[in-house]
Amino acid sequence: MILLVLIRRYLLLLTFLFPLQVLAEDNGIGESAAKPHKKAFETCLFKAIKAADKTATLAEIETYCEQQIARSIINKNNGKTLELGVLANRVIREKRTAADPYVLTPHKMNYILPLSMVDEINREAYQGFSDWADELKDVEAKFQISLKVPLLTDSLFREGDQIFFGFTLQSWWQIYSEEISKPFRETNYQPEFFYFTPISFHPFGGNSALVVGAEHQSNGRSQILSRGWNRVYVNYLYEKRNFALSLRPWYRIPESEKKSPSDGQGDDNPDILDYMGYFELGMLYKYDSEYELSFMGRNNFATHKGFVEFGLTFPLWGKLKGYAQISSGYGESLIDYNVNQKRFGIGIALTNLL
Template identity: 35%
Template sequence: MFVFNNLRSLLRRSFTVFMGTSLFLGMFAGQAQAAGMQEMQNALRTCQSEFATDASRRLVCFDKVAEQYTPTHLVPPILAPSQQELVKSVDAETGYLSRKWHLNSQDELHFTDLETHQLNYLITTYSNNPNDVPTSPSRPNTQDRDLGHNDLHFQISLKTQLMNLSDWLPKNQWVQSARLWGAYTQQSFWQVYNEAQSRPMRDHNYSPELILSLGLNKPTEQSSWLNAMPDMLNVGLVHESNGRSQPLSRSWNRLYLQGGWQLNERYSLLVRPWWRIPENKSDDDNPNISKYMGYGDAILRWDNEANTTAASVTLRNNMRSDNKGYVKFDVQYKPLKTESVRFYAMLASGYGVSLLDYNQAQTMFGIGFAVGE
């Protein structure tokens, strides 16, 4: 009897402890779940407020929140990222280079998905030194075109993915994506304000292009010298001509290697050395073009946090003692709540404002509107 009473007392105490523990754990789980719900709501609000005017980045932010919190498991992870870290991670994945070249191998694109390559714009320009008598060593010319100082200048530049080669890549630690692009760029200079010369088209520049774009994996170790490697590498073949008959015909073909660095969330750098493919002497419209257009270019770009303003500097130089260079500074500003249309202004000075003007130095200022980035 004594043993039975002790056993019953022990069971009663055990049951009481079990119920108390269950109640405590239930309350703890409920509080943790409530905390998880609150954390998720805060993260979603951050996505909405930080990327209110950028739908694509807002969607990426929502996806990152979904990776951390699910409807069946709202308890936040032990090392849940802060709201600031969430914004930084979205910025890193939607930086200029990632947006422009789809360095994420999971991005799905189709042949019919046309995207901007270079900037598309329509601007009114002023040149301090119009090229009235364009000439080259192989194409002498004496005809004076009597140009005005003002042009209506526009550029159309599009690209499309021809093939996604990412799935064909062998497993490696260096390359995460590979895409083959086809691109086309056209610049036109229209003397629309030159009534005395019947408003002629001063020049067109046509430029088809084939580009292999590789997204690279950079090491995570902060001290590694490999951190200097680019985030992206483009290998391209480009033809450029103005489609004119002699003596105004100009053309050249180039192979280039372009490295892209996403320096931080705001700054990116593109460096592109090129090699001109030689032509027969009789076919060469501009045999000394490398002397003026140089052997490559570099572009430094800045985007503000809201992705409404961007500015860039483009540099070319021939790296010779008889220095021939070119510099362009441009600014894009998105005044309206639209994803595409922007106010655009540019200032360029040096050689090669257009292909026909490759050996004529001038300074040109333009203002107008741009589409894309």
């Protein structure tokens, strides 16, 4: 369960982003790769400013030129008409703040659900460990914080590719359990390295990319409450207009068998694939710029166990957005990976996926 093992064994390579090398910095590193894009961007700006309507703002002209460069990278300049989708446009927006030290770039969705109701909790896991088991409540708070950092500014193997480090934290907080001092029942930590490259494959007029990555996920606990696993994955990304799709199969890196349940070394959850399956399917749709619908599903066709989650973001007031989430199945959290749960939560979205 040590991330360094992954780094030594594999080329750690993205998820759910289109980090196009649209505006590579001319900083002397990879200068030959950065200059063509910078020159093309400057040429586009010059022409667009001359031809633009007098009411057009500089930001609108910059966005237009960024999109033109992005199209040329994705489409390999083959002359076909190319429409950028929601993922590509998100990356263009992120590129503007990538070098700002005061801006944190989101990776997966960030949200807070002050009210999250579940029909079943793995109380058996806490038996004999603490007095929590009988006092845990089926209503708790849930939140997710997810950030990413680019590890290079120039293309590595192909034009438009990039490597990132990402970190995601999910926590389930028994905020309504006053009898046991409102503990954090479970927290899952997920560091990962991921690599992205666009591919010249445009089914149904959309855009495609491949992602290769490696990630570690654990709950940071010890002995009988310890859970964790390591995996490598390949992710196919597809976008068309306001729709995005992700298909991510994975391979679990094997661990040695534990000599005893309290042993600090070895596999904490050898049967986790029976419940988590071997792949994840995600779909997103952005409707009318105000609403975002999401779906995520996993399944093991041999055991017929899996997980589905639906999410909806919606406007509240100003820039604040609400978020509702409903899920059913196995593996929402590591401590509950082998427990069938149904959950509903509602709260606030700090960042959207699209």
